[in-house]
Structures are given as structure tokens and as C-alpha cells.
Amino acid sequence: MSTTTTPDCKVHPGNPVESFLRTDRMPHIWCPGCGIGTTVNCFTRALIDSKQDLNKLAIVSGIGCTGRVAGYVNLDSFHTTHGRAIPFATGLKLASPETTVVVYSGDGDLFAIGGNHLIHAARRNMDIKVICVNNLTYAMTGGQTAPTTPEDVITATAPYGTYDPAFNLPYLVEAAGAVYVARWTTFHVKQLARSMQEMFAKKGFGFIEVVSPCPTLYQRRNKMGDALDTMKFYKEVSKTKHGAPTSEVGLTKSGEIVVGKFVDRERPDFTTHMHEHLQHSLGDKYIPAEGPVCG
Amino acid sequence: MARGAVSIVVERCKACGFCVEFCPTKVLALSDAFNSKGYHPPHAVTPDKCSGCDLCGMYCPDFAIHGYRLDKAAKAAETEASDAR
Numbered sequence: 001m002s003t004t005t006t007p008d009c010k011v012h013p014g015n016p017v018e019s020f021l022r023t024d025r026m027p028h029i030w031c032p033g034c035g036i037g038t039t040v041n042c043f044t045r046a047l048i049d050s051k052q053d054l055n056k057l058a059i060v061s062g063i064g065c066t067g068r069v070a071g072y073v074n075l076d077s078f079h080t081t082h083g084r085a086i087p088f089a090t091g092l093k094l095a096s097p098e099t100t101v102v103v104y105s106g107d108g109d110l111f112a113i114g115g116n117h118l119i120h121a122a123r124r125n126m127d128i129k130v131i132c133v134n135n136l137t138y139a140m141t142g143g144q145t146a147p148t149t150p151e152d153v154i155t156a157t158a159p160y161g162t163y164d165p166a167f168n169l170p171y172l173v174e175a176a177g178a179v180y181v182a183r184w185t186t187f188h189v190k191q192l193a194r195s196m197q198e199m200f201a202k203k204g205f206g207f208i209e210v211v212s213p214c215p216t217l218y219q220r221r222n223k224m225g226d227a228l229d230t231m232k233f234y235k236e237v238s239k240t241k242h243g244a245p246t247s248e249v250g251l252t253k254s255g256e257i258v259v260g261k262f263v264d265r266e267r268p269d270f271t272t273h274m275h276e277h278l279q280h281s282l283g284d285k286y287i288p289a290e291g292p293v294c295g
Numbered sequence: 296m297a298r299g300a301v302s303i304v305v306e307r308c309k310a311c312g313f314c315v316e317f318c319p320t321k322v323l324a325l326s327d328a329f330n331s332k333g334y335h336p337p338h339a340v341t342p343d344k345c346s347g348c349d350l351c352g353m354y355c356p357d358f359a360i361h362g363y364r365l366d367k368a369a370k371a372a373e374t375e376a377s378d379a380r
């Protein structure tokens with residue numbers, strides 16, 4: 001027999017994602033065709049392929065639909081308050097430098113409510129890995145205009161269309177100081193998984209934007225079809241341009257989506273910088289803490 | 296001869312159709328059957344064409360489908376059997 005189907009929703013033997021899930025919480029709350037689950041597949045493939053030590057890995061999420069990831073993965077995970085995933089992750093990284101700290105959150109949480117934290121973590125080059133699922137709206141609260149919503153889009157708070165310019169996330173993050181910046185869509189599953197691996201291997205502030213469908217609130221209001229239509233749209237309009245100037249990759253409602261790795265540069269991360277500086281100014285009097293400073 | 300196969304957890308599926316659309320060899324189609332939430336889960340209509348590439352598994356936002364290579368599965372089963380001995 002070449003196909004097996006099982007009616008039980010609790011377990012899925014053989015699926016590589018399975019051991020990363022809190023299966024007692026399946027099925028999850030995400031809407032049909034919501035892209036967040038697809039990004040989780042890529043994330044788990046990247047963890048497997050990069051042979052990450054799962055005992056030295058922590059996931060931090062803020063609030064929002066993407067924030068639910070922390071609750072669904074069977075890893076050390078923290079579901080923090082709204083916008084505060086980055087400060088929490090910063091504290092975690094400083095207290096436990098051996099831990100790979102991944103922030104997994106949405107555009108609203110990271111760039112609106114937590115926007116200030118994000119730019120400063122990038123400026124300091126904190127060694128944290130940020131995966132930002134960008135569905136272009138505040139999804140969990142009902143589809144209001146977010147700072148990432150492109151112009152001329154109908155939202156719950158803009159019935160006649162948005163007119164504010166949106167943030168161009170890769171541009172913003174590069175300007176703030178990130179050492180690794182990439183963008184993919186949920187259509188680019190293989191590329192996304194590879195990019196995540198690359199980011200894990202790189203020291204410093206890494207950032208991946210994943211453009212993802214929110215069929216329930218964003219696409220529906222804008223008559224853009226369902227999730228599958230959105231995936232086909234991504235396939236059609238995406239152009240891979242590695243190294244593209246981030247100033248030119250802003251998203252519009254229906255225009256080209258530039259994807260690829262935009263930034264990959266070297267810069268000492270916060271901890272390295274701090275040790276170097278204190279060594280320099282204090283000389284022998286400076287004794288760096290060894291290992292985790294708490295716990 | 297099929298090189299791969301899929302396993303589907305019908306109760307998790309929300310019928311988004313990603314697996315059907317993006318399977319490179321068009322193995323799958325949404326079936327007429329319902330799961331308990333009223334969605335139509337996919338089934339393999341041309342199972343012989345399945346390569347076990349697991350692209351369906353990479354796309355599925357609901358962790359409901361998984362493709363695997365039959366040779367690897369056979370090897371794993373063998374190891375398991377010899378471990379049990």
C-alpha cells in the first residue's frame with residue numbers, strides 16, 4: 001500500500017516536524033491556509049539539518065497569531081508579553097550565552113508594539129535570530145492597519161484604503177545594524193529553510209522576513225482570493241535578487257516581491273564588543289563571567 | 296513503481312490545497328470525503344508517481360501530510376526489526 005491515512009489527529013508517525021510539536025495541542029488554531037504552520041515546517045527542517053543541540057536552543061515569541069508558535073513547539077519556549085520578545089531574548093542571551101536564542105514573532109509584535117526594542121537590538125548586534133512572519137496586518141486582533149500594511153489596502157480600520165507608507169522591513173533592519181537580512185515567502189519553503197540554517201550559523205543579529213498569507217483578514221477584505229491563490233500570487237510575482245539594495249525591496253499591494261539574502265556582513269556582536277572594550281579599559285581587573293550567569 | 300509514499304492525518308487537514316498544488320508530480324487531489332471538521336482531506340490519486348520528496352510535508356501548514364522514500368522506510372523497518380531481535 002503506498003498511501004496511509006490515519007484518522008487520529010494526535011500523532012503523525014514519520015513526519016519530521018512531529019517531534020518538534022506539542023502534539024496534545026494539535027490541531028492548532030491557525031486558519032485554513034494560514035502560512036505560519038508552513039514556516040514552522042521550514043524552521044524544524046532547518047533545526048534538523050543544522051544539527052542544532054535542542055537543549056541549547058530557546059524560542060521566544062510575543063503576542064499575535066505568530067506568537068502562538070512558542071506554545072506549539074516542543075522546545076524551550078517563552079510566550080512573552082506584547083512587543084517584548086526581543087528584550088526577553090536579550091536577557092536570555094546575556095544570562096546564558098551558550099543558548100541559541102530565536103525570536104519567532106509577527107510583524108505587528110516586532111515592528112509596531114516592539115519596534116523600538118528591535119532597532120536597538122539590531123544596533124547593538126545582539127546575537128539573536130529573528131524570524132518575522134509578515135502577514136501585513138494585525139491579524140489576531142481583527143485585521144487592523146499595521147505599520148507593514150502596504151498602501152491602498154482595505155483593513156478593519158481603513159475601509160476606504162490605507163494611505164500611510166509602510167515600513168520596508170529589510171531596509172529598516174539593515175539600517176539599524178543587522179548582520180544577516182533575508183526575505184522569503186511561504187512559497188519558498190526550501191530557500192527559507194536554508195536561509196534559517198545560514199542565519200543560525202552566523203553570530204550577531206539575524207533577521208528573516210517571511211511574507212505569509214492571512215486569508216481570513218487580509219486577503220479576504222482585499223478580494224485577493226484564498227490562501228492557495230495567495231501562494232500562487234507569491235510564486236508569480238516573486239523575484240530572487242540576492243544582494244539587492246534593501247532600499248528597493250519595499251512591498252506593495254500587488255507588485256513584485258523581491259526575495260533573497262540581502263545582507264550578510266561581519267560586525268562584532270554585543271558580547272564580543274563588551275568584553276573587548278572592558279578588557280581594554282580595565283585591563284587585568286576585568287574578569288569576564290564564565291558560563292551561564294544565572295540558573 | 297512508486298519511489299515514495301505519503302501518509303495523511305485526515306483529522307488535522309484544513310483543505311488548503313497547498314499539497315495538491317505544489318506536488319511536483321501531481322500525485323494528490325482533495326477527496327470527496329469529509330473529516331470531522333467538514334474539510335476534504337487529500338488522497339493520492341496517482342500514488343505511483345510519488346517520489347517521496349516531502350514537498351507536500353514542507354508546505355502543509357497543518358502538519359497533516361508527510362511524504363517519504365520507500366527505500367529509506369524499508370531500511371528503517373529492517374533496522375527496527377533487527378533491534379527488536
Ligand code: SF4
Pocket residue numbers: 029030031033034035036065135139140213214215216217
Ligand atoms: S487570522 Fe490570519 S494570521 Fe491569524 S491564524 Fe488566521 S490566517 Fe493566520
Ligand code: SF4
Pocket residue numbers: 299300301317318319320321322323344345346347348349350351352361362363
Ligand atoms: S512526497 Fe513529493 S511526490 Fe509524493 S505526494 Fe508529496 S510532494 Fe508529491
Ligand code: SF4
Pocket residue numbers: 307308309310311312313314315336337351354355356357358359360
Ligand atoms: S497542505 Fe495539509 S492542510 Fe492543506 S490540503 Fe494538504 S494536507 Fe490538508
